[in-house]
Amino acid sequence: MNEKKIPFSIDALTCPLTIDASSFITLAHGGGGKFTHQLIEKLFQPVFNNPELETRHDGAVIDIPQAKLAFTTDSYVVNPLIFPGGNIGDLAINGTVNDLAMCGARPLYLSVAFILEEGLPIETLWTIIKSMKKSADQAGIKIVTGDTKVVDKGKGDGIFINTSGVGAIEHNFKIHPSSIERGDVVLLSGDIGRHGIAIMSAREGLGFESQIESDCAEVSSRVQNLLNAEIEVHCMRDLTRGGLATALIEIAQTSKLSIIINEVQIPIREDVKGACEILGLDPFYVANEGQFLVFVKAEYAKQALEIMQNDALGSLARIIGIVEEKPQETVVLKTRIGTSRILDMLSGEQLPRIC
């Protein structure tokens, strides 16, 4: 045994595979008895280690610096659980952190609730919760309360995770589609389509030549940089289910304005384009997990772009469009060949269970 004291590292924690002398989740782990307590004390506590969580209470007591908060929830049911560039754990943290960021809030506290399927290897759970802790630390959010349920084999799908988040709103902007005005400039944080393609290729076992990894990442620090620089932000939206096109259409409908988008400005990697062609997908509708739109007052556009491009993940940020009054509630795409195309909401979904 190495007795030398080393700084705490999650990677240094070993999975207590012998939990209850079993390597798999059983219904008893969700029963509220001894096995549930072991799961919490051996797995969750050592990883999600923080003072609020240690109280073993029904909820967390949290201190709030602001009277105005953002509150959001998402359940994650992505299939497969582990995919190129991330896993359901990263996704569950970053997705909810990003929803808080889209409200213009600084992420503070997170709840985590697991629905585990009987028979899940405990090592899979361990891998996932370690990723969650890393992502939470990166985004500066604290996991303060949680819940674990177990369902019978065949009544779930490995792991479903719900995260709910609380964040502080520390500015006076009303960040909402209804704040958008004619003349506002639309910025995109980076290249689109990677998350959906990564999931699809992992699920279908497609061997693209270069492996396409999910863009799963927190965008909160970039949003904080924009707000701290007092950029007049009117609206933000992350580009998850339904992709760039659906986000734009939702915003056009809610704001009752027109959004004119320039196709040549929208970054898409060549390998993503190729994969979309093979799969018959339109990259505009493919999900992302680390990209977002920002609508700013025109005079702030250049400064906003610089701030976004200065981020390690933001080199491909672009100004992609402008807001006009007409045609109302419509997104118009100026294509590469000079024509115009109206973007319409998809009926179903291209890719089920991508988040």
Place this chain on the structure above:
Amino acid sequence: MNEKKIPFSIDALTCPLTIDASSFITLAHGGGGKFTHQLIEKLFQPVFNNPELETRHDGAVIDIPQAKLAFTTDSYVVNPLIFPGGNIGDLAINGTVNDLAMCGARPLYLSVAFILEEGLPIETLWTIIKSMKKSADQAGIKIVTGDTKVVDKGKGDGIFINTSGVGAIEHNFKIHPSSIERGDVVLLSGDIGRHGIAIMSAREGLGFESQIESDCAEVSSRVQNLLNAEIEVHCMRDLTRGGLATALIEIAQTSKLSIIINEVQIPIREDVKGACEILGLDPFYVANEGQFLVFVKAEYAKQALEIMQNDALGSLARIIGIVEEKPQETVVLKTRIGTSRILDMLSGEQLPRIC
């Protein structure tokens, strides 16, 4: 058509069964496209109707009256979805409201996240969300943000619901097992065992002569009455998974004290006793969804009991025990026949998926 204006009533809403010309949930309802929007606009919005929810945003912006909040989460996977005395919807609201109450918080805001299984009848969902709205109104909590995911048939079990709650802590007590002192008096809110037996009999199709209904209810108003009367409350705990015994054992262990309980004081209905005997269950470990324990400083015990008994659901509230120093971390049951029995944590669970 009746054109007369009547006060808004949830029961007056009819289920839009023709949503997307289908009566069943499809994967497309979770895809983030047109079908998802229809589900939100036709089902969720009319029922969970309130200003914060109508913003169609990624999260809700909420105003907070206090700097100190309680934050809690629970996922609900009860089987069957509808049972005598309630359904998964009531349970998902009351369960989280009660967790906030157990932190000594006044419930304020709730998030609701659904994981729906493909093929779920939309009418079932409609029944459940109407119950949720009624329970939320009863508890005075607002549903402000939500999420919907759909999983393939055979990868879920009808509906799973996560609710996360935010509440205001408006007093200066530290309500926690570590606040319990020797001499504290233990109060129980009412009779035990009904929820677990109701679920069990619904699931197994047991036809007990008198139908036993779940005790599913919010306990928050009783807690508020205790706190408003400035009863010195040291700890509270609701008696869900694992029942009365598990709650007592957890508290004894965390507080490192001894809890002495008097069996004759614990109300159990005769039909619940009978059902437990037939099923081979110990009612002390059977789950409840509307009962809780309160630990108060001895001088407040009588007044606390009166307050609890004055509630419509509290007539069976009793003083059931006292806190002593030894034997440490132990719950001792003084039995009806004068002997003592140590209550031990169960290894597994008696009833899987009761909440």
